[in-house]
Amino acid sequence: MIVAEHLRKTFPGKGKDKQRVIAVDDVGFTAHDGQITGLLGPNGAGKTTTLRMLYTLMTPETGRVLVDGIDVAADAERVRRSLGVLPDARGVYKRLTARENIDYFGQLHGMSAQAIAQRTQKLAAALQMEDFLDRSTEGFSQGQRTKTAIARALVHDPKNVILDEPTNGLDVMTTRGLRSFLKELRGEGRCVIFSSHIMQEVAALCDRIVIIAHGKVTAQGTPDELRAMTGEDNLEDAFVTLIGSEEGLHA
Numbered sequence: 001m002i003v004a005e006h007l008r009k010t011f012p013g014k015g016k017d018k019q020r021v022i023a024v025d026d027v028g029f030t031a032h033d034g035q036i037t038g039l040l041g042p043n044g045a046g047k048t049t050t051l052r053m054l055y056t057l058m059t060p061e062t063g064r065v066l067v068d069g070i071d072v073a074a075d076a077e078r079v080r081r082s083l084g085v086l087p088d089a090r091g092v093y094k095r096l097t098a099r100e101n102i103d104y105f106g107q108l109h110g111m112s113a114q115a116i117a118q119r120t121q122k123l124a125a126a127l128q129m130e131d132f133l134d135r136s137t138e139g140f141s142q143g144q145r146t147k148t149a150i151a152r153a154l155v156h157d158p159k160n161v162i163l164d165e166p167t168n169g170l171d172v173m174t175t176r177g178l179r180s181f182l183k184e185l186r187g188e189g190r191c192v193i194f195s196s197h198i199m200q201e202v203a204a205l206c207d208r209i210v211i212i213a214h215g216k217v218t219a220q221g222t223p224d225e226l227r228a229m230t231g232e233d234n235l236e237d238a239f240v241t242l243i244g245s246e247e248g249l250h251a
């Protein structure tokens with residue numbers, strides 16, 4: 001379970017007025033085990049910055065993050081062991097094959113060769129990677145790179161999974177495969193959080209939805225709760241009402 005409380009993050013302004021950019025402002029939510037939690041918001045809403053604070057890459061200026069009850073500020077190392085992260089930059093090693101990329105991360109986690117091989121086989125099957133598993137990642141398509149980065153992130157069997165825009169740039173079939181993979185992770189009881197600016201995606205997958213706009217949570221709840229909040233039958237109409245605009249919220 002991941003709990004975010006009162007998170008705030010600002011960046012120095014680079015413009016003439018030197019005004020600080022408020023990327024995330026008092027963001028809080030709980031992502032439960034065995035559920036998929038979606039962060040939905042338009043470009044620049046603060047999703048990536050929020051996720052970076054969850055996965056210990058950035059330190060919040062205020063607030064805290066608890067992962068399975070452990071405060072990230074108190075023991076980031078321990079928290080990292082229980083996290084699988086797909087960051088916004090996929091960055092696979094291009095001189096290595098997909099399998100070697102996954103293997104390398106497994107070794108960094110101190111796994112045995114046998115455990116890595118077993119886990120790689122399972123992930124490669126679930127993500128339909130068999131065709132390109134032993135190819136060098138140089139020249140990989142975006143979908144192949146994303147799958148490699150996801151498998152690498154999950155090699156150590158983490159209980160909590162954080163994915164930054166996992167379906168960005170993927171075709172329809174790959175997206176469908178990835179959706180069923182996320183459902184499998186949920187079925188295994190993991191806590192899954194992903195960000196998206198595509199409302200259909202969030203509507204199709206999420207048990208809980210956190211809507212972010214201009215660095216703030218504008219609404220959160222189950223799809224039913226969000227519909228009830230707005231009086232809209234259709235979840236897409238509810239999103240538009242809650243965000244105040246549909247700009248930047250389409251595929």
Ligand SMILES: Nc1ncnc2c1ncn2[C@@H]1O[C@H](COP(=O)(O)OP(=O)(O)OP(=O)(O)O)[C@@H](O)[C@H]1O
Nearest residue numbers: 011021023041042043044045046047048049050197
């Ligand atoms: N390192 C940084 N320096 C300055 N400003 C930043 C930095 N990182 C993020 N920001 C700003 O913070 C705001 C939130 O950015 P963030 O990347 O978190 O949004 P996002 O919701 O993930 O957007 P997208 O969907 O476009 O990826 C934006 O205005 C962005 O320009």
